[in-house]
Structures are given as structure tokens and as C-alpha cells.
Amino acid sequence: MSTIEIWITIALLTLATLISRSTFFVLGHAVKLPERVQHALRYAPAAAMAAIIAPDLMLAGGTLNLSPANPRLLAAVVATVFFIGTKHLLGTIIVGMAAYTLLRLYL
Known part of the structure; x- marks a missing residue:
């Protein structure tokens, strides 16, 4: 794996982490998770x-x-x-x- 591929992988994983974690902050209480999901x-x-x-x-x-x-x-x-x-x-x-x-x- 080349250096550029490593940096691209790090950038994409960072972006995926930011998107997945920030959705709850951005959307706030507009989205309600089902009770089963909250329990899990x-x-x-x-x-x-x-x-x-x-x-x-x-x-x-x-x-x-x-x-x-x-x-x-x-x-x-x-x-x-x-x-x-x-x-x-x-x-x-x-x-x-x-x-x-x-x-x-x-x-």
C-alpha cells in the first residue's frame, strides 16, 4: 500500500466517522430511534x-x-x-x- 493510499484511507475513515457521529447532533430530536434500537x-x-x-x-x-x-x-x-x-x-x-x-x- 502506497503512502497516498494510506492517507486517502485515513481521510475516508475520518469522514465516515464524522458523518456517522454528527448526524445525531445535526438532526437532534427530529429523528426518534425505535425503542428496540435504543435498547440494543x-x-x-x-x-x-x-x-x-x-x-x-x-x-x-x-x-x-x-x-x-x-x-x-x-x-x-x-x-x-x-x-x-x-x-x-x-x-x-x-x-x-x-x-x-x-x-x-x-x-
């Missing part, structure tokens, strides 16, 4: 976060790594169990990072 959009942040985090947890060197020797995946499991038990977000981050550090050092 409530899950968008969680889905986006899962799409960002899941590959980092499950891939190692470009291959799927679901083994017990994967410290990232094990730390995520520990953090998830902690969160389900306590519902404490800051504690979840601390426990997850501590578990990852310990597992990374000892595995």
Missing part, C-alpha cells in the same frame, strides 16, 4: 470493550492460546470472579493487575 445501543459499550480486550487475552503470538499457562487469561478469570463477588470496580482492577503480575512472574 445500551450494550454497545460493553460489546466494544469485549472486542478490544478479548483478542489481547486469548491470543499469543497471533495464535489462539486458551491454555492454563496464559497469564492474561487467568488474570482475567480471577478479576471476573472478584468482580462478580464484590461489584467493586477499583478492586477488580487492582486484583486483576496483581494476579497478572504474579502469574506472569511465576508461569
Whole structure:
């Protein structure tokens, strides 16, 4: 891919992002989303976060790594169990990072 193609791609993606995000501001309350769409959009942040985090947890060197020797995946499991038990977000981050550090050092 040449340099000009990269810049054209960046410009087009920027334009697509601006158009898709600005329509709600430009149109305001003139357009009402159906209740089902509004309900589905409530899950968008969680889905986006899962799409960002899941590959980092499950891939190692470009291959799927679901083994017990994967410290990232094990730390995520520990953090998830902690969160389900306590519902404490800051504690979840601390426990997850501590578990990852310990597992990374000892595995």
C-alpha cells in the first residue's frame, strides 16, 4: 500500500466517522430511534470493550492460546470472579493487575 493510499484511507475513515457521529447532533430530536434500537445501543459499550480486550487475552503470538499457562487469561478469570463477588470496580482492577503480575512472574 502506497503512502497516498494510506492517507486517502485515513481521510475516508475520518469522514465516515464524522458523518456517522454528527448526524445525531445535526438532526437532534427530529429523528426518534425505535425503542428496540435504543435498547440494543445500551450494550454497545460493553460489546466494544469485549472486542478490544478479548483478542489481547486469548491470543499469543497471533495464535489462539486458551491454555492454563496464559497469564492474561487467568488474570482475567480471577478479576471476573472478584468482580462478580464484590461489584467493586477499583478492586477488580487492582486484583486483576496483581494476579497478572504474579502469574506472569511465576508461569
